[in-house]
Amino acid sequence: PKESKEAADRYRGFHYNDLDECIGCGNCSSICQNEAIDMIHLDGYDGKKGDSGLRPRIDNGRCCWCALCVEVCPTGSLSLTKDYLYVSEDPDSFLWVPGKDNPEGKKQVSFFSTEETSLNVFNRVPMPELEGKERVKSFAEVVLGYNEAEARAEASRCISCGLCTEVCPEHMHIPEYINAIASGNDADAVRIIYDNNPLPEMCGKVCTRRCEDVCAIATRGEALAIRWLKRYATETAVTSEITREIVNPEIKEANGKTVGIVGAGPSGLTAAYYLALRGYDVTIYEANAKAGGATMYGIPKYRLPIESLNKQIEYIQSIGVKINFNTKVGKDISFKDIYDKFDAVFMGVGFPDAWSLGIDGEDAEGSMQAFRYLYMINSGDKVDIGDKVVVVGGGNVAIDAARVARRFGADVTILYRRRVQDMPADWEEIEGAEDEGVHIIPQGIPIKVQKDEKGRVKAIEYLKAEMVPDERGGRPKPVAIEGSNTILEATSVMAAIGQMGDYSFLEKEFEETIKIERGRFVVNEKQQTGDPKVFAGGDAVNRTADAISAIADGFRACKAIDEMLSVSPKA
Known part of the structure; x- marks a missing residue:
């Protein structure tokens, strides 16, 4: 018969798992040397972005209560309790889903993960970059890249949970190439990467890195620098010839x-x-x-x-x-x-092609599409933008155009109709733009490009906006404030509000x-x-x-x- 027991003060017993905090990374299962932890599906916990939908099940007949699983839990959802529940001769009763099979009531936690006991994986190795005042002097690459020691140290933070692979559109073999880097096998990393991505160095520099958004260790620290590690590995192949030699592709x-x-x-x-x-x-x-x-x-x-x-x-x-x-x-x-x-x-x-602003005066000389401006600059063309540039938009194209204009000595302002936190641009790019002296005016809706007597851009007129809650639960909408007309001097206006085919x-x-x-x-x-x-x-x-x-x-x-x-x- 099952008999309730009182636990001794130093007793460290059954596991408890906060099922809502758990992301199903499987790190606990991977670390268990007794093979006492399986990852299983539970009703009500379906896979989603950053959550595998799996939850740990403990075989207490195998468990030795070493608490390694608790120490390596990246979210801190797993703990040990002092709940000494019962004695049983039924072997099935030893199979235990923490958080589901625990009795109701307050848990007497006996061991949980802290900074002192958990894995030291939560701090990212800093990426060296050019200073803002140095950046605007040239088109030199801003992000300088990891050296070998930095890459090894950063790669060693990976817990190989694979959540990143699931969310990557190309399902790249991320834990595999990260582990190769950590082990000093850069050539192996390159071969693994090229298995399903022929442009990895480009991705290592400009990828939107959805993989990092779901990184398990980011729940309590900084996400693994997956993008930069991909860059490190592929930059070790310094020429196309060396790339081919390393990858050694099988051509049928x-x-x-x-x-x-x-x-x-x-x-x-x-x-x-x-x-x-x-x-x-x-x-x-x-x-x-x-x-x-x-x-x-x-x-x-x-x-x-x-x-x-x-x-x-x-x-x-x-x-x-x-x-x-x-x-x-x-x-x-x-x-x-x-x-x-x-x-x-x-x-x-x-x-x-790109969308126009659809406002009066957009045909002025000096009014252009930001995407077209970038195209001309990257083609080696000279573009006269003057010394006061206004970029309308909040995406990466807007940020790119603004930062390029700064490198040509212009005073640059970004005019965006929503709040800064609503900007779809990558947050690193927004911070980079501000570091380089780009001004951002949020909640501004352009209504007219003003021309001088020669038909050139003289200024842009905009209305200030207030943010109104969306009735359907979406993000707040910008609504123009009547009579809030504001004039912003400009020699060029660049539209960056979207593109089309x-x-x-x-x-x-x-x-x-x-x-x-x-x-x-x-x-x-x-x-x-x-x-x-x-x-x-x-x-x-x-x-x-x-x-x-x-x-x-x-x-x-x-x-x-x-x-x-x-x-x-x-x-």
Whole structure:
């Protein structure tokens, strides 16, 4: 019979787990040397961003109460109690789900994780950067990168829970390459990374790092610097030749099948790389003089140096991918010609056009699109912006344009209609802009670009806004305050409120099969359009509009094209 027992003062007994604080990382299970902890599904706890949905179950017949599981719990949800519950001869009663099978009532905690007892993994190794006053003097890279010792130390913080892999759009093998770095096997890390990402150094510099948002150790400290560790590993391969030597890709024998790709952005380059490895004859048609798409022409070189991007593109070309530069589909070659020539077609055309502000005076000389400004600067063109620049918008394009303008000596102000905390730009970029002297005016709604007598930008007029709660529970909405008109002097105004696609290259005969809804191609889970021969990815499909999502689209399309064209489809 079950008999209640009173615990001794020094007794350290049954586990307790705060099920709502637990994220199911499995670190407790991994550390248990007695194999006493299994991770199981519990009703009411489904997997979500940053939570595997699993919870630990303890086999108290195996447990030795060493409390290692408590010490390595990154959230601190797991503890030991003084609850000495009962004596039983039923072996099933030893299987215990902490937090579910504990009796009701207050728990007498006997051991829990503290700074002294927990793993020393919560503090990130600082990343060296240029000082703000030095940054604006040139386009030198701001983030300087880890050295070997720093990278090893940072990588050693990883607890290999794998939550990062689940949320990464490309499902990169993050714990595996992090552990390789920690072990001093940089070449292994590079090979693991290239298994499903052919542009990793670019991602190591500008990725939106959703992986870090769910890092288990970030629950009580700073997330692992996954992006920067990827950068460290791939920078050890200093040339495209060394990259190829390290990766040593297996290129299958030519299979006689051909694939045409429209656009040499991240999605197109990814599809091309992995298709070429599988033996396909791949040709990319690129409208610009260089490959890379928005990463080449839209990202400032202090964030992504051109040498770094070129190295990765040269490596992709080295395995047999052909790129026809300065070839605009719809002008220099028709889409129909490409469609008829190849066994399959992938479209990675990006979002080359931008939204206008739609206000009076936007046709003034000196009024421009921020994305176009970045394109011209990255192309080596000289752009006269004067000495007072106003950028309208709050995303990364707005921040990039503002910081570039600062490097040309302008006084720069960002005008954003919501609060600073609502800005969609990466918080590191916002802080970087402020460090470099960019002014941010929140809650300002532009209503007019004022011109001088020669038709040039003289000022921008805006209304101050108040934030009103959203009735549907969304973020507060900016509402203009009548009579709050404010004039801000300017020599240039740059609009950075969003971009859109240009699909004019598609002939009318494709209208029925290649559908466009809300400005983007409609595709299935394999990136396939209504025409089974045509696939699409990147910004023209994916609303997240970031490089890693485009890479994931290209990789997914590659597998689908291979499955469609192969005699023996892959799993």
